[in-house]
Amino acid sequence: ITTFTQVNAYFEEYLSQKSRMKKSFSDLFSARSSSNGSIGTDEGLFELPEPLASSKAVMEKILCQRSLQMRNQQQAWQESPEGRKMLEFRRSLPAYKKKEEILSVISRNQVVIISGETGCGKTTQIPQFILESEIESVQGASCNIICTQPRRISAMSVSERVASERGEKLGESVGFKVRLEGMKGRDTHLLFCTTGILLRRLLADRKLKGVTHVIVDEIHERGMNEDFLLIILKELLPERPELKLILMSATLDAELFSLYFNGAPIMFIPGFTYPVTTHFLENILEMTGYKLTPYNQIDDYGQERMWKANKQAPRKRKSQIASTVEDAIRAADFKDYSPQTQESLLCWNPDCIGFSLIEYILCHICENERPGAVLVFMTGWDDISSLKEKLLTHTVLGDPNRVLLLTCHGSMASSEQRLIFEEPEDGVRKVVLTTNIAETSITINDVVFVLDCGKAKETSYDALNNTPCLLPTWISKVSAQQRRGRAGRVHPGECYHLYPRCVYDAFAEYQLPEILRTPLQSLCLQIKSLKLGSISEFLSRALQSPEILAVQNAIEYLKIIGALDEDENLTILGRYLTMLPMEPKLGKMLILGAIFNCLDPILTVVAGLSVRDPFLTPMDKKDLADAAKSQFCGAYSDHLALVRAYEGWKDAEMNLGGDEYCWKNFLSSQSMKAIDALRREFICLLKDIGLVDSNTNSCNAWSSDLNLIRAVICYGLYPGICSVVHNEKSFSLKTMEDGQVLLYSNSVNARETKIPYPWLVFNEKIKVNSVFLRDSTAVSDSVVLLFGGSLLKGDADNHFKMLGGYLVFFMEPSVAEMYQSLRRELDDFIQNK
Ligand code: CDP
Numbered sequence: 025i026t027t028f029t030q031v032n033a034y035f036e037e038y039l040s041q042k043s044r045m046k047k048s049f050s051d052l053f054s055a056r057s058s059s060n061g062s063i064g065t066d067e068g069l070f071e072l073p074e075p076l077a078s079s080k081a082v083m084e085k086i087l088c089q090r091s092l093q094m095r096n097q098q099q100a101w102q103e104s105p106e107g108r109k110m111l112e113f114r115r116s117l118p119a120y121k122k123k124e125e126i127l128s129v130i131s132r133n134q135v136v137i138i139s140g141e142t143g144c145g146k147t148t149q150i151p152q153f154i155l156e157s158e159i160e161s162v163q164g165a166s167c168n169i170i171c172t173q174p175r176r177i178s179a180m181s182v183s184e185r186v187a188s189e190r191g192e193k194l195g196e197s198v199g200f201k202v203r204l205e206g207m208k209g210r211d212t213h214l215l216f217c218t219t220g221i222l223l224r225r226l227l228a229d230r231k232l233k234g235v236t237h238v239i240v241d242e243i244h245e246r247g248m249n250e251d252f253l254l255i256i257l258k259e260l261l262p263e264r265p266e267l268k269l270i271l272m273s274a275t276l277d278a279e280l281f282s283l284y285f286n287g288a289p290i291m292f293i294p295g296f297t298y299p300v301t302t303h304f305l306e307n308i309l310e311m312t313g314y315k316l317t318p319y320n321q322i323d324d325y326g327q328e329r330m331w332k333a334n335k336q337a338p339r340k341r342k343s344q345i346a347s348t349v350e351d352a353i354r355a356a357d358f359k360d361y362s363p364q365t366q367e368s369l370l371c372w373n374p375d376c377i378g379f380s381l382i383e384y385i386l387c388h389i390c391e392n393e394r395p396g397a398v399l400v401f402m403t404g405w406d407d408i409s410s411l412k413e414k415l416l417t418h419t420v421l422g423d424p425n426r427v428l429l430l431t432c433h434g435s436m437a438s439s440e441q442r443l444i445f446e447e448p449e450d451g452v453r454k455v456v457l458t459t460n461i462a463e464t465s466i467t468i469n470d471v472v473f474v475l476d477c478g479k480a481k482e483t484s485y486d487a488l489n490n491t492p493c494l495l496p497t498w499i500s501k502v503s504a505q506q507r508r509g510r511a512g513r514v515h516p517g518e519c520y521h522l523y524p525r526c527v528y529d530a531f532a533e534y535q536l537p538e539i540l541r542t543p544l545q546s547l548c549l550q551i552k553s554l555k556l557g558s559i560s561e562f563l564s565r566a567l568q569s570p571e572i573l574a575v576q577n578a579i580e581y582l583k584i585i586g587a588l589d590e591d592e593n594l595t596i597l598g599r600y601l602t603m604l605p606m607e608p609k610l611g612k613m614l615i616l617g618a619i620f621n622c623l624d625p626i627l628t629v630v631a632g633l634s635v636r637d638p639f640l641t642p643m644d645k646k647d648l649a650d651a652a653k654s655q656f657c658g659a660y661s662d663h664l665a666l667v668r669a670y671e672g673w674k675d676a677e678m679n680l681g682g683d684e685y686c687w688k689n690f691l692s693s694q695s696m697k698a699i700d701a702l703r704r705e706f707i708c709l710l711k712d713i714g715l716v717d718s719n720t721n722s723c724n725a726w727s728s729d730l731n732l733i734r735a736v737i738c739y740g741l742y743p744g745i746c747s748v749v750h751n752e753k754s755f756s757l758k759t760m761e762d763g764q765v766l767l768y769s770n771s772v773n774a775r776e777t778k779i780p781y782p783w784l785v786f787n788e789k790i791k792v793n794s795v796f797l798r799d800s801t802a803v804s805d806s807v808v809l810l811f812g813g814s815l816l817k818g819d820a821d822n823h824f825k826m827l828g829g830y831l832v833f834f835m836e837p838s839v840a841e842m843y844q845s846l847r848r849e850l851d852d853f854i855q856n857k
């Protein structure tokens with residue numbers, strides 16, 4: 025009760041401050057979109073002063089003058105030596121040869137689909153063609169072109185490139201906007217932004233007032249946001265007949281999109297690439313004489329990966345993949361190869377790309393091959409940084425006079441981004457470790473060699489188990505071809521696939537669209553925040569609709585956590601969650617952490633749930649690692665153990681001893697750094713939506729109250745909850761749906777024989793024979809009673825019922841009643857606020 029009273033007081037204080045601070049979200053947006061005299065309402069940047077805005081004639085005159093000015097500027101640039109050189113380069117691109125044709129198709133049709141190989145100039149040229157033709161026709165200053173990119177980094181790098189092709193600084197006629205960052209000015213007519221930014225804009229401006237062209241790039245990737253955007257745009261087109269929609273794809277199968285948009289015309293840009301010699305694993309082994317390490321001798325890192333892959337993959341999926349790959353290898357005929365290669369291939373482990381093999385090939389290229397950059401496709405950021413660390417210790421590859429080692433992934437800094445495109449000094453070979461981001465959205469010009477590990481991180485979701493996961497999975501044939509194609513841009517190239525040919529043959533033709541393979545919770549929230557009606561009805565209009573079961577699961581979950589009410593309407597919490605680009609449960613924790621002034625530890629918890637487990641357990645030093653971890657235990661919580669480890673690391677890092685601290689305590693310093701970076705990003709997000717005051721960072725008055733932190737964790741993780749049943753020597757765990765469940769052996773709670781709390785909330789449960797729980801925190805009855813469930817009006821009684829009467833049954837009736845009324849009070853209180 026004391027905790028509740030404190031919490032209550034803080035909640036009240038916080039909300040009263042907030043209501044003074046800011047108008048509600050919808051007020052803010054309706055104020056914005058009703059402002060008159062604006063050309064393109066996005067953030068009011070185009071607004072003219074009132075007397076001018078009211079005079080249409082004056083406005084037109086200004087626009088005309090501005091267009092002429094832009095035209096003259098471009099002419100001057102194209103006549104300068106650099107400008108001429110740039111124009112020459114642009115003219116050499118396949119897309120440029122189709123310029124007139126493309127413009128004419130666009131002028132005659134509302135929707136056009138353009139497909140052409142990566143690097144042919146779609147992203148950099150086509151938006152420019154439109155801009156240039158508008159400038160020519162003296163419409164330039166009134167055109168407003170938006171080109172969406174699936175990733176922040178491509179929006180940023182492409183806009184910079186286009187501005188430099190036009191001899192301008194970023195933010196003049198060309199700009200970009202991504203979450204929390206942007207560069208655009210009054211005269212920006214071509215804006216590169218992430219798909220998410222355009223979706224956010226639709227929230228305020230349903231008709232995309234003032235926008236003349238929408239270009240949706242990289243549609244072949246079939247990202248969730250892009251598929252979602254297309255449903256909305258499809259509906260908008262009849263209402264905005266003058267709006268043009270251009271879809272761009274790097275693969276040639278554009279039929280599906282054409283059908284979706286009533287037979288919209290498809291334009292193909294023929295590309296040119298040099299031939300690429302392809303080596304599969306067996307050829308690599310023959311060529312280099314390298315012998316693969318058998319399963320049981322893989323290094324620590326490989327073992328850890330294998331262990332994780334085996335534990336994490338939902339059973340059905342895992343066995344499907346393994347059986348296709350293993351069947352393929354078993355069925356393959358390797359008789360053309362030497363006995364050593366045959367043996368190597370048969371012991372080859374699909375879950376583990378040997379880092380030492382990559383090292384070996386890189387070394388082989390650096391020492392024996394012709395000049396040219398090397399592009400190494402890895403699965404994700406964690407792999408990339410581990411490999412980088414390993415390569416830096418290598419005598420050849422770690423020598424900066426011989427190798428320029430760079431990384432390319434979604435969260436890299438812009439300084440590093442620029443380096444990727446630059447040519448290294450003579451005699452130095454550029455090696456870029458990349459995620460699948462360099463597959464189609466980023467083109468590095470001088471690449472001649474490609475290494476392809478054959479996997480990419482993909483979020484997948486099993487609607488039956490209702491468990492999401494982010495796992496490295498096999499890429500599709502199309503992706504493998506894209507990766508290979510990167511090698512033949514400037515010279516004939518070489519591609520090394522680090523898997524046997526028979527595995528490639530077993531790849532799927534295309535990757536499943538994201539909307540069909542990931543949880544739909546965030547998407548459902550977006551549908552609601554854009555007021556698009558019934559979720560299932562809306563999703564039935566998608567290019568390919570997700571399973572009904574997946575949609576129902578998502579809606580049900582959102583109701584349980586209080587983001588949607590019984591009638592599927594967005595609650596206030598739901599509205600805030602739509603503004604945080606992360607899983608709803610993580611968003612919930614951040615929101616409550618800010619409200620209850622215990623943000624610091626909660627930031628760590630949420631960041632920790634988004635990165636690779638920082639606690640390392642090398643197989644041969646398991647005892648030492650266990651002992652090191654025990655110093656962080658004691659609170660019956662994996663989340664709090666992480667908070668302690670992070671705080672220890674942060675202190676050590678201040679004194680420049682972060683790495684040593686990690687080494688001593690069996691922690692991954694990469695994960696710690698990633699957590700640190702994510703924490704900063706989360707703070708910015710919270711400031712962005714007004715939950716944290718932008719001038720202060722004082723959301724920490726209660727950061728040392730462990731019970732409060734447990735409550736916030738419970739608020740986020742509910743309904744992931746199980747009860748702790750003690751017997752004589754130890755305890756067992758039960759959830760309502762699965763009955764008995766088990767803890768992963770690396771959980772701090774798995775070392776205990778007794779847990780002095782009646783409940784565990786957990787982050788994730790995974791079905792592998794039995795149901796296993798990952799990352800759990802012990803919580804008390806009062807926390808579950810007060811913070812579990814949706815905290816919606818009228819939810820209290822339901823919530824008590826959902827807990828199966830467990831608590832109420834064993835409690836003194838008077839105590840149960842008291843809790844029930846407290847809960848109602850809390851619900852009422854939050855609802856009224
Ligand atoms: O979109 P698409 O893959 O068709 O090609 P793009 O991104 O428009 O790139 C066209 C060409 O511009 C590439 O082949 C690169 O040579 C060049 N480019 C560059 O040099 N630097 C950039 N930041 C982007 C593109």
Ligand code: MG
Pocket residue numbers: 143146147148241464465
């Ligand atoms: Mg492109």
